[in-house]
Amino acid sequence: MRSLGKYVIFMGSLFTRRETFSTYIRLITQECINVGYNSLFIVGIVSVFMGAVTTIQTAFNLVSPFIPDYVISLVVRDMAILELSPTIIAIIFAGKVGSSIAGELGTMRITEQIDALEVMGINASSYLVLPKVIACVVMYPMLVILSIFLILLGGYFAGTLTGILSSVDYLYGIRYEFIEFNITFAVIKALVFSFLIASISSYKGFFTTGGSLEVGKASTSAVTNSCIAVLLADYALAQLLMG
Amino acid sequence: MIEINNISKSFKGKQVLFNISGTFFKGKNNLIIGSSGTGKSVLLKNIVGLFTPDLGDVKYNERSFINGSEQDRKQIRREIGMLFQGGALFDSKNIEENVKFPLDILTDFPEDEKIDRVNFCLERVGLVNINKKMPSEISGGMKKRVGIARAIVNKPNYLFCDEPNSGLDPQTGIKIDNLIKEITSEYLITTIIVTHDMNSVIEMGDHIMFLLEGKKLWEGTNDEITKSDIKELNDFVFATQLMKQMYLR
Numbered sequence: 001m002r003s004l005g006k007y008v009i010f011m012g013s014l015f016t017r018r019e020t021f022s023t024y025i026r027l028i029t030q031e032c033i034n035v036g037y038n039s040l041f042i043v044g045i046v047s048v049f050m051g052a053v054t055t056i057q058t059a060f061n062l063v064s065p066f067i068p069d070y071v072i073s074l075v076v077r078d079m080a081i082l083e084l085s086p087t088i089i090a091i092i093f094a095g096k097v098g099s100s101i102a103g104e105l106g107t108m109r110i111t112e113q114i115d116a117l118e119v120m121g122i123n124a125s126s127y128l129v130l131p132k133v134i135a136c137v138v139m140y141p142m143l144v145i146l147s148i149f150l151i152l153l154g155g156y157f158a159g160t161l162t163g164i165l166s167s168v169d170y171l172y173g174i175r176y177e178f179i180e181f182n183i184t185f186a187v188i189k190a191l192v193f194s195f196l197i198a199s200i201s202s203y204k205g206f207f208t209t210g211g212s213l214e215v216g217k218a219s220t221s222a223v224t225n226s227c228i229a230v231l232l233a234d235y236a237l238a239q240l241l242m243g
Numbered sequence: 244m245i246e247i248n249n250i251s252k253s254f255k256g257k258q259v260l261f262n263i264s265g266t267f268f269k270g271k272n273n274l275i276i277g278s279s280g281t282g283k284s285v286l287l288k289n290i291v292g293l294f295t296p297d298l299g300d301v302k303y304n305e306r307s308f309i310n311g312s313e314q315d316r317k318q319i320r321r322e323i324g325m326l327f328q329g330g331a332l333f334d335s336k337n338i339e340e341n342v343k344f345p346l347d348i349l350t351d352f353p354e355d356e357k358i359d360r361v362n363f364c365l366e367r368v369g370l371v372n373i374n375k376k377m378p379s380e381i382s383g384g385m386k387k388r389v390g391i392a393r394a395i396v397n398k399p400n401y402l403f404c405d406e407p408n409s410g411l412d413p414q415t416g417i418k419i420d421n422l423i424k425e426i427t428s429e430y431l432i433t434t435i436i437v438t439h440d441m442n443s444v445i446e447m448g449d450h451i452m453f454l455l456e457g458k459k460l461w462e463g464t465n466d467e468i469t470k471s472d473i474k475e476l477n478d479f480v481f482a483t484q485l486m487k488q489m490y491l492r
Contacts, residue, residue, distance in 0.1 A: 019348070023348075107334070108333075108334075111329055111331060111334075112327040112328065112329060112331040113331050113332075113333055113334070115288075115293050115327065115331065116325065116327060116331040116333075118292070118293055119291050119292070119293065119320065119323055119325045119403075120320065120323075120344075120345050120348060120349065121316075121317055121320030121321060121349070122348055
C-alpha cells in the first residue's frame with residue numbers, strides 16, 4: 001500500500017512545477033523517436049511471425065470439413081485485434097522500452113544527474129518522466145495498429161504461400177462480420193497499457209538507490225511489475241468493456 | 244552568506260545529523276570536513292534542498308530556504324551552482340549542451356549569447372575545443388572541470404562542491420582546488436566544500452566545520468586546525484605520517 005501511495009504521489013508530481021511548453025515539445029519529440037521509431041523493428045518482426053504462426057496453428061486445429069477456410073483468417077483477425085497486438089506487444093514493449101526507461105532513470109539517479117536537475121530548481125520527475133509517459137501513450141497505440149496490420153499480413157503470406165487457404169478466402173475472412181468496436185477496444189487497451197508500462201518503469205527507475213546492481217534490479221522489477229499490471233488491466237478491461 | 248540553524252536529519256529512524264548550526268561566509272572557501280559516513284554530504288544536501296531537514300532552517304542572505312515561499316526557493320535555486328562528486332554530467336548531452344543547460348532552463352538569453360558564455364566558462368576552467376565531446380569521452384578531472392563550468396555558467400552567488408577532488412590524482416586534485424579557490428574570490432561567491440582531503444583543508448580552508456558522527460565538533464580556520472587540542476579532530480587531521488611530520492615536530 002505504501003508503494004501504491006508513493007506511486008500516486010509520484011504521478012501527481014509530474015504535473016507540478018512544470019517547465020515551458022516548448023521544452024516539453026522538444027523532449028516529447030525525442031522520446032517519441034526513442035520509444036516509437038526505435039521499437040518498429042522488434043514490433044514488426046514479432047507481429048509478422050505471430051500472424052504466420054497463428055494462421056498455421058489455427059488451420060491445424062480446424063480440421064472439420066464443415067468449417068470453411070475463411071474462418072482461419074477470421075480467427076487470426078480477432079486474435080490480433082483483441083489480444084495479440086495490444087497485449088503480447090505490450091509485454092514486448094515493457095521488455096524493451098520499460099527496462100530502458102528504468103535503466104536510464106536509475107543510472108541518472110545513482111550518478112546524481114537527477115540531483116543536479118533538482119539543484120537547478122527543475123522538477124526532475126516532470127522534466128524527465130512526463131515526456132516519456134506522453135510519448136509512450138502517443139506512440140504505443142500506433143504501434144498496435146501497425147502490429148495488427150503486420151499480423152494479418154504475416155498470416156496472409158503464411159496461409160497463401162503454404163496452400164492452407166486461398167487469397168480470396170483469407171481476404172473474405174478478415175472482412176467477415178467485422179466489429180468496428182474491436183479496434184476501439186484495442187486502442188483503449190493500448191492507451192491503458194502504455195500508460196502503465198511508462199509510469200511503472202519510470203517509478204521504479206526514479207527511486208533507485210545504490211549502485212549498478214540496483215539499477216539492474218530496478219530494470220527487472222520494472223518489466224515484471226509492468227507485465228503484471230498489463231495482465232491485470234487486460235482482464236479488467238475485458239470484463240468492463242466486453243463482459 | 245549562508246546560515247544554518249539547528250539542522251537535524253534522520254533516515255528510517257536513524258538520526259544522521261544532530262542540531263548543526265553555523266555560518267558560511269561570502270567570498271570564502273567554507274569547508275565541511277569529517278571522516279567518511281559522518282554526515283557531511285547529508286548536511287550539504289540539506290543546505291541545497293535535496294533533503295528537507297527534520298528540524299532547523301537554512302538562510303541564504305536572510306532568506307529562509309526551508310520555511311520560505313516557493314517563489315523564494317525558486318529564486319534561491321537560481322543563485323546556486325553545484326559540483327557533484329562524479330561531475331553528474333548528463334550522459335545524453337555533449338559538453339557544450341551540459342554547460343549550456345542551466346542557461347536554457349533558467350534564462351531566455353539569445354542562443355549566441357549562451358554559446359559565448361559557455362565558451363567563456365569552459366575557457367575559465369581550462370578546457371578548449373571539447374564542446375562537441377560526450378561526457379564518456381573525457382577524463383575524470385575534465386568531468387570535474389566541466390561540472391565547475393556548468394556550476395558557474397549562470398553566475399551563481401553560492402557554489403557547493405561535494406568532494407571536488409575525490410578520485411583524482413593529487414596534481415589534478417590541487418588544480419581543481421585552486422580553480423574553486425580562484426572562482427570564489429574572483430566572483431565573491433559563498434562557497435561550501437565537503438571534503439576529507441587534508442591537502443584541500445590546509446590549502447583552501449578559509450573557514451572549516453568539523454563533523455563527527457553527525458555532530459559539529461569544531462569550527463575555525465586552517466591556521467587554527469593544526470593547533471586544536473580536540474583529540475578527535477587531531478586524529479582526523481594527523482591521520483597521515485606526512486601531516487604528523489609537517490606539524491607535530
